Amino acid sequence: MSNQATPSPDLDGDIPVPEEEIKTQEARLWCDKGWTARVIKNDDDEGWAVAMYQDGQAEPALVGPWTMGRDKKNPKPLDANAFGTLVKTASEVIRRHEQQLHATLHKSLFINLDSATIKVNLDIVPDEDDPYALLSAYDDMGEQLAQVKVAASFKLSRSSAEAWIENGYSKPR
Numbered sequence: 001m002s003n004q005a006t007p008s009p010d011l012d013g014d015i016p017v018p019e020e021e022i023k024t025q026e027a028r029l030w031c032d033k034g035w036t037a038r039v040i041k042n043d044d045d046e047g048w049a050v051a052m053y054q055d056g057q058a059e060p061a062l063v064g065p066w067t068m069g070r071d072k073k074n075p076k077p078l079d080a081n082a083f084g085t086l087v088k089t090a091s092e093v094i095r096r097h098e099q100q101l102h103a104t105l106h107k108s109l110f111i112n113l114d115s116a117t118i119k120v121n122l123d124i125v126p127d128e129d130d131p132y133a134l135l136s137a138y139d140d141m142g143e144q145l146a147q148v149k150v151a152a153s154f155k156l157s158r159s160s161a162e163a164w165i166e167n168g169y170s171k172p173r
Contacts, residue, residue, distance in 0.1 A: 027077035035087050039066050039075045048075035052090035062090040107156045111165060116140060118165060122156040137169060145169065 024031040028039040036053040047068065051060040067076040105124040110117050119138040125131060131152035137145040146169035154160075154172065164172050 025078075025080075028075065030078045030083045032083065033087065035083075035090065037078055037083055037086050039078060042066075050078075050086060052086050054090070054094065062086070062093050064089075109156065109158065109161060111158070111161050113162075113165065118145065118161075120156065120161040120164070122150075122154065124152050126152070135164065135172070137165065148172075 030037045034055045036055070038051050038053070040049050040051055042049045042065070048066040049063055050066040052062040053060050068074070069076045105126065107122045108119060110119050117140055121136045121138070122133055123136070124133045133150050133152050133154050134147055135150050135154065135156070136147040139145055148169065148171045150172060160172065164170075
């Protein structure tokens with residue numbers, strides 16, 4: 001096991017700095033616990049925004065408005081409470097995105113035939129060059145009955161699953 005830390009992209013485009021060396025607590029920049037909060041000028045108006053970056057990611061996980069300071073010109077400084085709230089919010093955004101992606105790539109339904117219930121799964125593999133999907137069937141005990149490779153555009157529905165089962169699990173057209 002290596003003692004080397006995973007480098008994080010420096011937000012100014014400079015050479016990455018190992019995560020263990022990053023712990024900044026400045027008015028407009030906080031880096032801690034795998035996250036970086038950066039208060040930035042909002043290009044759309046005269047206000048400020050905060051961008052939350054997860055270490056190792058070039059794009060922010062969250063960008064939102066930031067409160068003006070008392071002088072109504074400069075941003076309110078970051079603090080521990082605000083940073084904690086931002087980390088929690090950005091983590092939730094990432095979690096919801098991952099759940100949505102999972103729901104898009106993995107579909108499942110149950111088909112009742114005679115005295116058996118068959119679970120049919122469609123798992124899309126989003127390969128850049130050759131995307132495809134795996135259509136699988138499982139019995140009540142979780143044993144795989146069949147699996148075929150289908151087009152990534154295959155639409156899993158009750159009728160398509162029933163037709164696949166009734167055709168002896170042969171590859172759908």
